[in-house]
Amino acid sequence: MVKRLFEEITSKVGKDAFQKVGSIYYFATHQNREQMNKFLSQLSPTEVFELFLVLQEFSNFKSCLPEDEQSNLVIANCYLWFQDIIGEWFSVAQTKIKGRIFFALEHDRELNTQPTGIVIDLFDEGAKNKNSKLPPPPPLSRMKYSSSAIDTVQALNQLKEFWYQLMWPDKYTSAPYILSIVEAIAAGVVLYSNLLWKRLRNDPSCFNAKAHFLMTRKAVLYMNNLEYALSGLKHLEADLDFEGIIQAVKRKDDTIVAEEWRTKLKNPVQEAQEHVRVMIQCFVRSVAHHMNYKIRKLMFHLAWGPEKLEPEKSIAPLLEYLERIFSQLRPAFLHTTFQRLVQAAWIKVLLEYSSTSIKNTKERPRFFRNLYISLSILSEFFLGDVAMLPLEELQCQIYKSVEREIRIHQSDTFPLIEYYFFSRAEEQFNSREAPLGYLTVRPHYDGKRNTVFVEVMNAKGLLPCDPNGLSDPFVILQLVPRHLFPNTPVHKTTIHMKTLNPIFMESFEWPVYPEQRRNRGAAINFIVMDYDYMRKNDFEGEAYYPLYKMIDIGESARTPEPVELILTCPNFKSDILIALGKRTWNREALRCVSAEKKKS
Numbered sequence: 001m002v003k004r005l006f007e008e009i010t011s012k013v014g015k016d017a018f019q020k021v022g023s024i025y026y027f028a029t030h031q032n033r034e035q036m037n038k039f040l041s042q043l044s045p046t047e048v049f050e051l052f053l054v055l056q057e058f059s060n061f062k063s064c065l066p067e068d069e070q071s072n073l074v075i076a077n078c079y080l081w082f083q084d085i086i087g088e089w090f091s092v093a094q095t096k097i098k099g100r101i102f103f104a105l106e107h108d109r110e111l112n113t114q115p116t117g118i119v120i121d122l123f124d125e126g127a128k129n130k131n132s133k134l135p136p137p138p139p140l141s142r143m144k145y146s147s148s149a150i151d152t153v154q155a156l157n158q159l160k161e162f163w164y165q166l167m168w169p170d171k172y173t174s175a176p177y178i179l180s181i182v183e184a185i186a187a188g189v190v191l192y193s194n195l196l197w198k199r200l201r202n203d204p205s206c207f208n209a210k211a212h213f214l215m216t217r218k219a220v221l222y223m224n225n226l227e228y229a230l231s232g233l234k235h236l237e238a239d240l241d242f243e244g245i246i247q248a249v250k251r252k253d254d255t256i257v258a259e260e261w262r263t264k265l266k267n268p269v270q271e272a273q274e275h276v277r278v279m280i281q282c283f284v285r286s287v288a289h290h291m292n293y294k295i296r297k298l299m300f301h302l303a304w305g306p307e308k309l310e311p312e313k314s315i316a317p318l319l320e321y322l323e324r325i326f327s328q329l330r331p332a333f334l335h336t337t338f339q340r341l342v343q344a345a346w347i348k349v350l351l352e353y354s355s356t357s358i359k360n361t362k363e364r365p366r367f368f369r370n371l372y373i374s375l376s377i378l379s380e381f382f383l384g385d386v387a388m389l390p391l392e393e394l395q396c397q398i399y400k401s402v403e404r405e406i407r408i409h410q411s412d413t414f415p416l417i418e419y420y421f422f423s424r425a426e427e428q429f430n431s432r433e434a435p436l437g438y439l440t441v442r443p444h445y446d447g448k449r450n451t452v453f454v455e456v457m458n459a460k461g462l463l464p465c466d467p468n469g470l471s472d473p474f475v476i477l478q479l480v481p482r483h484l485f486p487n488t489p490v491h492k493t494t495i496h497m498k499t500l501n502p503i504f505m506e507s508f509e510w511p512v513y514p515e516q517r518r519n520r521g522a523a524i525n526f527i528v529m530d531y532d533y534m535r536k537n538d539f540e541g542e543a544y545y546p547l548y549k550m551i552d553i554g555e556s557a558r559t560p561e562p563v564e565l566i567l568t569c570p571n572f573k574s575d576i577l578i579a580l581g582k583r584t585w586n587r588e589a590l591r592c593v594s595a596e597k598k599k600s
Helices: 002-013 030-040 045-064 074-106 109-113 147-166 171-201 217-231 242-252 255-303 316-332 335-359 365-383 397-410 413-430 514-518 575-581 587-598
Strands: 019-021 024-026 438-446 451-460 473-480 503-511 523-530 538-546 563-566
Touching: 074 147, 074 171, 109 147, 109 217, 147 171, 147 217, 171 217, 171 242, 171 255, 217 255, 217 335, 242 255, 255 316, 255 335, 255 365, 316 335, 316 365, 335 365, 335 397, 365 397, 397 575, 413 523, 413 538, 413 575, 413 587, 438 523, 438 538, 451 473, 451 523, 473 503, 538 563, 575 587
Parallel strands: none
Antiparallel strands: 019 024, 438 451, 438 563, 451 503, 473 523, 523 538
16 A cells, blocks of 8 residues: 555656665655655645645554564655645745734724723722712623634634644654744734734723823723733643753754754743733733822821721721722733732832831831731732732732831831841851951850850951051950840950951850840840051951850750851941931930941
């Protein structure tokens, strides 16, 4: 049967299209392809496609033969005969897709004729006029997107379906065709989005006098159509097996070529996605802008309501407003667009919290405590069934910054000072660079005597502070924060002249109770200074060692090991230190800030 089929093919194509080596016919040379293309050009596209499918199906029967005979069949590589003609098919398909997109938009009856009334009341006018006899906004149709979006995505999906029907057996040679499909689909999505966006921008019914989007039926349809078209790119990488192609290229060529193909395949998809997202985000930002006035007004009442009013009650109007708006947005938009709108509203709320906090940094902790509780309540609301904001989107960078800012300001002064020293120690231990040098110490705790011991051993790599290129270093030791250790002495080592690597070998001790040692903010503060006879001593650097990290020699038989501490300097841009400096009404806060500034 194979012989008869080969004879029939060669009778139509000519044996010149095949090169005989021994008893085996090959199809590989440029001349072979020209002759095969000449034969295929005489057939209609349908006949070529049918011939390809028949030959592919027949070729699959080779699996019934022994493995050593399968590779000797000319029919086994019949798909290579169609390499050029298939490339032409995809070029023609790309042109036809453009025509289908234009046709789909021109004949989109719902997009062209649907009424344009306001369907979502972002300004919450209905809440202002509860007794108003005005009718509620008309409901949206059940279909969230129109026929042009459906037709466009179907046309693009047909390219993938066509490729699936070809059942191309070789991943390596399929790469150019997959790239053509990807480029055609990405270009189709961009074209449809551009046409849709142009129509939206030219539609005066979708904008107010300040050129902001109005929530009309047509504007909602435009956005849903854009989002639906964008979904056509979502699973393209998996559907066309990008990774399989890249691995095939890697096996055949090398890693560099494979990575070049990875870029070629992924770039059109990513660029098209970003192009459409920019359009959608423009609309989303406009919606958030409309909501901003109401959010700001309700935030003002939340922040400056009666002091006796609980945060749960003061935030209720804002929650009610957001629930009303989201209840209208959710059925109107596709889920992805709805999530974008909720995220934009969340960002607006966070920015109002940040603005309120920044403008009122001199307020007492109670003011910020109410803000902090209300922010927690709002977070639960946005995670709930109404907004359904994913946790990773809720805990965005802006949220982390605002939450930390308010948490710091709502803290009482003593815990905040303790948190400052805890943070300084953590930053020091996490540091990998030591531009100011090192200090080696041996600290431990004796639980039986309730005493902290420390041996200051040596320093190295200090910066020169004197004209001779050296320093006269000594170390000041104190327990911090001072409100935990108000009566403990401040110790000093002897001064070592003209050296950058002093060896001290001096020991010191303080009485410390177990409950003081357990405090995470309690630490020994080592301050390395350069002695100056005529002027003020120069600051070389400082280090911290937390008391809770010390070995209790009363409980352990181990000898404490020396610890090399990186020398650092106070960070006067620290949000904790800045917050303490704003507490002009608190003596301890100002004393802590003053002590830090004296080190510089």
